[in-house]
Amino acid sequence: MEYTPRRHAAAVPWPPTGLRLEIDFTAPPSASVAVANVTVTVVYELLQGAPVFSKFIVVSASAGSPGAGVLVGAVTVETLRVNDDFAGHSYPIAMGWVLGGDSGPSQPPLLLASTDTVHGTGCSWGTRPESTYASNRYVSCSYTGSTVGSTSVCHPDAHPPEVCPGSGIQCPACGKTVCPCPDVTVPAGANVNLTAASRSFFNRTAPGDPPAGVVSFESFRVRLLLLDSTEQERRGLALRRVALLTMPWISENPLFFHLTDTSAAGLRLATDDAIGVGIEMLVQSFGTSFKMEDSSPAYLAELTAAVAYANKRGIEVGGYDLIDLDRGGLGPAWDAIAVGGAVTGSACFASSWVDHLFPLVDQKLSAANLTMVETDGPYGGQLCAATDHAHHDGLTDSVYWQMRLQGDFFRAMRERGVFVNAPDVYFAQGANKMMFYGDPTNYGEPRQKDLLLSRQMLFDGTFEWLPTQGWSFLPLENYAGGVGPGSQFAPLEANVADYDLAWAMYMGYGVAGVCWRGARVFDGPASKAVVSRWIGWYNLYRSTLTSGSLIHVRRPDGQGIDAVLHAHVDRPDGVAGILFVFNPTNTPLSVTLNVPVYYTGLNETATMQRGDEGGAPAVLPVRRDYSVVLPNMSIAARGYAYWTVV
Secondary structure, eight states, X not given: OOOOOOTTOOOOOSSOOEEEEEEEEEOOTTSOGXXXXXXXXXXXXXXXXXXXXXXXXXXXXXXXXXXXXXXXXXXXXXXXXXXXXXXXXXXXXXXGOBSSGGGSOOOOOSEXXXXXXXXXXXXXXXXXXTOSSSOSEEEEEEEOOEXXXXXXBOOTTTSOGGGSTTOOEEOTTTOOEEXXXXXXXXXXXXXXXHHHHTOOOTTOOOTTSOOXXXXXXXXXXXXXXXXXXXXXXXHHHHHHHHHHHHOGGGGOOOOEEEESOOSHHHHHHHHHHHHHHTOOEEEEOTTXXXXXXXXXXXXXHHHHHHHHHHHHTTOEEEEEEEOSTTOOOSOTTTEEEOTTSOEEEEEOTTSTHHHHHHXXXXXXXXXXXXXXEEEESOOOSOOOOXXXXXXXXXXXXXXXXXHHHHHHHHHHHHHTTOEEEOSSSOGGGTOOBEEOSSOGGGGGSOXXXXXXXXXXXXXXXXXXXXXXXXXXXXXXXOOTTOOSGGGOOOSTTTTHHHHHHHHHHHHHHTOOOEEEEESOSOSSHHHHHHHHHHHHHHHHTHHHHTSSOEEEEXXXXXXXXXXXXXXXXXXXXXXXEEEEEEEOSSSOEEEEEEEEOGGGTOOSEEEEEESSSOOOOEEEEOOTXXXXXXXXXXXXXXXXXXXXXX
């Protein structure tokens, strides 16, 4: 897809550089007329700068030819047998001696296989059936099938009661005792013909689109990453690097605010507040007066004027919409339909619902100049058994088409430069951020508990994600399901110490994507000073904090200090690292900490300067394990401290 870096994105080449190999397989002379002009192309791409290659398959034919009607069913893009170290499986050996296997520890694989399509595809490890031991492992990546049950019942003329004696249930429609409908097996595969697969949606084209007169099907992509270690941090650094090179939009990191007063006056006030402290984007939140799907001229005029006021002052504006998952009640023409005919609680993203939705989103982007969308509830993998929907034929192709249209929707946003929050793994399709994995009920806990749980989430999530890849949430106002005033941070002036800790935590982790949700980002001089200070600090070290080289020093447990180190060997901000330490306890602590500095590039000495209290810098020798010992750190109760490293 087309992509232009925006919003402080990392400086990496797009498209990614590397080598590409295409191998065409054409039908032999003896092939039937139906497939005589069908070509299967296997494409390999080797990435420059990381030990990873991708693979996908294209099936093509001349438009209007018999081959154009070829149905692509089950597709396995990759099957690869590997040595056991790469499969990550410890296996039994001769005479009963065991290394791992079912009764011992195993190691993670040195080959990581994944797909770029979150729903309807997958990679799994298997063992050669004829093998005596659990060795000779292979990985297979293909479209997946499923087995689903019915939401209604079948009548006796189709499934006589004697087939399942004693298990009959009463039909709510006719009152008869009938057998339940049997489960339905959905075969693995895309189950789409070449002509249909060539359709274009949302007015987007891409360099890889087939030439005129050719119809084609393009599979999902398999990515194979070779690793040199089983150590968690090193593996995570490799994953983050590959993600950055192949999906650079995940490094965009605008500082945004989740606005709850979305009236014209509220948006203007939030704009003025944003200018005063350095907020860069306003997101009109859920449960507010903002309506992505309101096309009335009066509403559009009001929204356009408010957005123009913000844009003129350098502030981007976006908004929330629930687009598919849990968006039920739309009616059978738009709802996902279960086996048996019942409507589900979600929309079908391969129905004419998307034809209704996209023009409404496009209107807000084009006319009102919104440059951000938060698409809550994107397609979540549900099947649809409808046979009269606009963009799929039935159950067997419903996953392919819903995933395809959702992906094309996000690609269209990416090509227009629109920033996208999407709570599902749609990074490869163009989404910028997904919520860091965690329990949303955390945000209804008392403030200090919320921050500790959220910091655990950040610590764990950034092993495999860049800090810019996820978003989090902070309830300035009471969050649904909360425990009362103790969970919200407002009034901010009264709770300024907790508010300061929250900003220190998120900026210290390099996470700009925080949904600070409320009517105002500050409500007095002290809270304004907190926001201004931490945004200024973040901007000072922005390249280092967002580079993805986050080193996990000690996990938060609430019993003692926890710490992370941002490393950047190129020193774009004049430092090789930034160490951030938190003390969640109610007692001041003085501790000695071993700090791993290998990824800073320092190998003789490290000069560490405390930033929150000042004082003389400490020049510390780098030990043979590439760590330094930072002695007698004093951290206030429920406090924090940070050091620059050079």
